[in-house]
Amino acid sequence: MDAFLPALVTFFVIIDPIGIAPVFATLTEGASRAHRIRMAVRATVLAALILTGFAYGGAYLLGAMGISLDAFRGAGGVLLFLIAMDMIFEKRSERREKRTSDFQEKHHEAASDISVFPMAIPLMAGPGAIATIMLYMKQAGGDAQSQMAVLGAAGAVLLLCLTVLLLVGPIMRLVGDTVAQTIGRILGVILAALAVQLIFDAIGNTFGV
Incomplete structure (x- = not known):
């Protein structure tokens, strides 16, 4: 169990449950509570499966495909940057406003499924x-x-993520639309910076810069 506490602290810093919660609230703005709960639970489960899979077979899989971890990091940065652009320029808000013109489209929430991307990967x-x-x-x-201590630490942080995601919706609704939109754009800039940093790290590690 000596590995549990160090792993717990590391996963908490890396995954950052507090940091991803406002992002989740922004990306699910206007969605029903049932949809938020479904997205939060699904994202947590998928993240747990992904981490467990890589825990036991990640090195073999990337090696077999000839993919370095830095290449994977760079790809994650590019995808995260695209999401950040959506948040900064409120493209999601525009698409949501168009859907309100039709009742069926308004309730077709599968189109706004964010559980796999970006919540499960690359955020969680x-x-x-x-x-x-x-x-x-x-x-x-x-x-x-x-091994169980490491998996338990990762699981504990993911459970904390789930708890925070389930509670952040009502809190964000209290602050109002204007503040929520402002927060969303600020978070978009932060996400863009994080994405660029991931890309820089990948390039730097690859070329020894």
Whole structure:
């Protein structure tokens, strides 16, 4: 169990449940409570499956495909940057306003499914979290107790994510549309910066800059 606390702290910093909560609120703005709950639960489950899969087979999979972890990090940065642009220029708000003209489209929430991307990956189970769980599992070696400690730490942080995501909706609604839109644009800029940093890190590690 010596690996649990260090892994817990590392996963908490990397995944940042508090940081992704406002992003979730912005991306699901205007959706029903049932849709928010479904997105939060689905994203958490998918993130858990992704991290578990990479914990046991990530190194083999990337190696077999000839993909470096830095290439994976760079791809995650590009995808995250695209989402950030959507948030900054409120493209999602424009699409949502168009859907309100038709009752059926207004309630067709599958079109705004954000559980896989960007919530599960790259926000909850992104390159940083994947690299972290692969590193800790490698350090655990064949010790089953240490492996369970690492998985337990990741699971605890994901459960915290789920709790925060379920509670953030009502809180964000209280602040009003104007403040929510402002927060969304600020978060979009922050996400864009994070995406660029991921790309820079990938390039720097690849070329030894």
